[in-house]
Amino acid sequence: MGRIVESFEGFNLNSEDNKEDLFLPNAYDYKNSSHELKKGEIFLGNIKISGQYDDMGEYTKKRNSFNTIRMGEQAYSITGEPLPRNEHRPIFIHKREEGEYDRYQNAKIRDIRMGYYNK
Secondary structure, eight states, X not given: OOOOOOEETTEETTSHHHHHHHSOTTXXXXXXXXXXXXXXXXXXXXXXXXXXXXXXXXXXXXXXXOTTOEEOSOOBOTTSOBOOTTTEEEEEEEGGGXXXXXXXXXXXXXXXXXXXXXX
């Protein structure tokens, strides 16, 4: 089992009400989200789903552009710790859309470098 955290941004993790919302019951059984992959899918990364700088607007745009993109249930940090579910979620896409997704991301990076990308 991972490190015990007492609180996270105002949530008391010792409260039984909040524990279920923040982490899946088996969250500490894994070190990444690969167990959530469906056949033919790849992991794209984690997105922030709440707070001032959330990625939900960008995710909605991607949902409209990519048929197979989906949000998972439990995100993990690069060190293998589960991230609170009310803050972060993993996203996946089918391999057949990987090239198109890469082109989308590269165009977005190019636009940012040119100074005319708006989220």
